[in-house]
Amino acid sequence: xxxxxxxxxxxxxxxxxxxxxxxxxxxxxxxxxxxxxxxxxxxxxxxxxxxxxxxxxxxxxxxxxxxxxxxxxxxxxxxxxxxxxxxxxxxxxxxxxxxxxxxxxxxxxxxxxxxxxxxxxxxxxxxxxxxxxxxx
Numbered sequence: 001x002x003x004x005x006x007x008x009x010x011x012x013x014x015x016x017x018x019x020x021x022x023x024x025x026x027x028x029x030x031x032x033x034x035x036x037x038x039x040x041x042x043x044x045x046x047x048x049x050x051x052x053x054x055x056x057x058x059x060x061x062x063x064x065x066x067x068x069x070x071x072x073x074x075x076x077x078x079x080x081x082x083x084x085x086x087x088x089x090x091x092x093x094x095x096x097x098x099x100x101x102x103x104x105x106x107x108x109x110x111x112x113x114x115x116x117x118x119x120x121x122x123x124x125x126x127x128x129x130x131x132x133x134x135x136x
Contacts, residue, residue: 012041012048022061032057037074067100 019026032038033047038056040047049057056077063073076096079089 011051013050013054015040015047015049018049018054018057022057024061029057032060035070066097067103068096072096 013021015026015029018024018029029038029049033040037060038049038053040049040053042048059077060070060073063076064070068076076089076093079086079092
C-alpha cells in the first residue's frame, strides 16, 4: 500500500488532463496558477501538476459548487494542516455548510413562489384567450 501511495503522490498531470477530468477550461487552471493557488512544475513550455495541485483544484471546484467564493475556498484549504487536529477547520466548514443550506432553502422557496405566480398568470392568460376565442 505504501508503494502505491508513493506512486500516486509522485504522479504528475498535464493541464489538459486536469481540465478534462474536472470539466473546466485550461484557462481556469492557468487562472488558479496566476493567483498562486497551484504551482505546477515546468518542463519547457509544458506544465506538470502534482497530486497536491490536483487535490487543491478539486477542493476549489467543490467549494465553488456549493457557493463559496474563490477566496473562501482558498482560505479553507490553507487552514488544513495534516500534522495536527483540524477540528477548527471542520467546524468552520460545518457552519458554512449550514448557512449555505439555509440560503439555498430560502432561494428554493422564492423560486417555488415565483413559479406558482407564473402558473397563475399563464392560467389567467389562457382563460382570457379561450374566452376571446369563444366570442369570435
